Amino acid sequence: xxxWAIVLIIxxxxxxxxxxxxxRIVRQATAVVVERLGKYxxxxxxGIHVILPFFDRTGKPISLKEIVADFKPxxxxxxxxxxxxxxxxxxxxxTDAKLFTYGVDQPIRAxxxxxxxxxxxxxxxxxxxxxxxxxxxxxNKMRVILDEATDPWxxxxxxxxxxxxxxxxxxxxxxxxxxxxxxxxxxxILRAEGEKKSSILVAEGEKQAKILKAExxxxxxxxxxxxxxxxxxxxxxxxxxxxxxxxxxxxxASYVTLQGFEALKVLxxxxxxxxxxxxxxxxxxxxxxxxxxxxxxDGSKTRTNKxxxxxxxEIVLNSENEETKPExx
Numbered sequence: 186x187x188x189w190a191i192v193l194i195i196x197x198x199x200x201x202x203x204x205x206x207x208x209r210i211v212r213q214a215t216a217v218v219v220e221r222l223g224k225y226x227x228x229x230x231x232g233i234h235v236i237l238p239f240f241d242r243t244g245k246p247i248s249l250k251e252i253v254a255d256f257k258p259x260x261x262x263x264x265x266x267x268x269x270x271x272x273x274x275x276x277x278x279x280t281d282a283k284l285f286t287y288g289v290d291q292p293i294r295a296x297x298x299x300x301x302x303x304x305x306x307x308x309x310x311x312x313x314x315x316x317x318x319x320x321x322x323x324x325n326k327m328r329v330i331l332d333e334a335t336d337p338w339x340x341x342x343x344x345x346x347x348x349x350x351x352x353x354x355x356x357x358x359x360x361x362x363x364x365x366x367x368x369x370x371x372x373x374i375l376r377a378e379g380e381k382k383s384s385i386l387v388a389e390g391e392k393q394a395k396i397l398k399a400e401x402x403x404x405x406x407x408x409x410x411x412x413x414x415x416x417x418x419x420x421x422x423x424x425x426x427x428x429x430x431x432x433x434x435x436x437x438a439s440y441v442t443l444q445g446f447e448a449l450k451v452l453x454x455x456x457x458x459x460x461x462x463x464x465x466x467x468x469x470x471x472x473x474x475x476x477x478x479x480x481x482x483d484g485s486k487t488r489t490n491k492x493x494x495x496x497x498x499e500i501v502l503n504s505e506n507e508e509t510k511p512e513x514x
Contacts, residue, residue, distance in 0.1 A: 206238040215246040216282035228282050247285060251278045251343060254293060258351065259301045261308045263316055270351040271308070273300050273327070276344040277335070284339030292338055296331070300345070303330050313352065320347050 210233050211217050217229040221241050229243070236243065258272040275296060279285045289295050307326050308316055316323070324345050332342040352360070 203238045207235050207241075209234045209236060209243055212246065214249045216249055216279075217246050218244040218282055218286050220244070225283060225287065244286060247279055247282045249279055249282075251276055254296060255348070256297045256300055258349065259304060261305050263308055263311060263313050265312045267313045267352060267356060269308075269313075269316070269353070270349070271304060272348045273304060274346045274348050275300055275331070275342065276346075277340050277342050279339055280341050281339030284337065288338035292335075292340060295338070296335060296340070299331060299334055300327065303327050313356070317350060320350075323347060 209217060209229060211229045211231050213231050215231070217234075219226040219229060219236055219241050220243075221237065223242075226241060254275045254277065256273050256275065258270040260268055261271050262268050277296065285292060304323075304327060307323055311319060311323075324347060327345040328342055331345060335342055
């Protein structure tokens with residue numbers, strides 16, 4: 186093999202090596218910084234790029250995806266002098282590879298220190314209760330401050346979250362007792378409100394029951410009065426009709442006398458002890474006008490022996506102003 190052939194082979198190998206060195210492939214969501222003779226030359230985006238071999242040098246590919254940095258807990262003192270341990274989570278994204286490369290040394294460590302100092306400044310203006318209940322406020326303030334501080338570094342802070350807030354042990358015990366007392370207070374309030382509503386409902390039920398009962402009694406009395414009224418009217422109408430029928434029949438003296446005896450029989454079966462009967466029994470009109478006294482002999486009954494109780498009836502016949510004594514039966 187001639188010398189020229191060897192030279193051509195060597196040149197070909199050198200050209201191939203130079204071509205391999207000069208070609209750079211940049212992956213998706215990454216960026217590569219190119220330096221020429223130690224000076225920034227350009228930033229390579231996604232795709233295939235050719236650089237000048239032996240003069241251009243590429244740095245480590247920089248990820249443009251959102252990065253999550255979980256920092257360890259930091260001691261923070263609140264406004265009321267309570268020391269707490271707070272750890273944060275920062276979501277950031279590299280927007281400028283050149284600024285990220287040349288802006289700050291160790292960007293992640295710089296963000297961590299900046300987060301710790303910013304957190305101490307913000308929490309130092311709040312009391313313990315405000316710190317526990319104002320996480321969103323603290324998160325927003327930290328995000329704004331960190332975003333402004335990291336903008337010259339080519340970094341954009343998307344979100345900042347307080348992951349854990351750990352107060353001292355004695356504070357935690359006091360908070361647990363306070364929470365327990367608050368829950369017991371709410372339980373007592375709810376129980377008292379329930380008993381109050383129950384008493385009100387029971388009272389309203391009793392009230393409605395009494396009202397309904399009174400209305401029912403009223404309706405019953407009205408119906409009973411109406412029934413009694415209709416009954417008396419019916420009895421009166423029946424008696425009136427019977428009298429009219431008797432009058433229409435023109436009864437004789439024997440019928441009237443018989444009715445008088447029936448009335449006397451009714452009177453004799455009662456509790457009366459004296460019955461005054463006219464001498465002219467046939468005169469029914471005189472019979473009904475002479476029934477003027479019905480006296481109960483209660484005093485004589487109480488003085489007699491209880492074992493030999495007897496009822497005596499006296500019949501006084503009034504005949505032409507003469508009074509006869511009744512015989513004992």
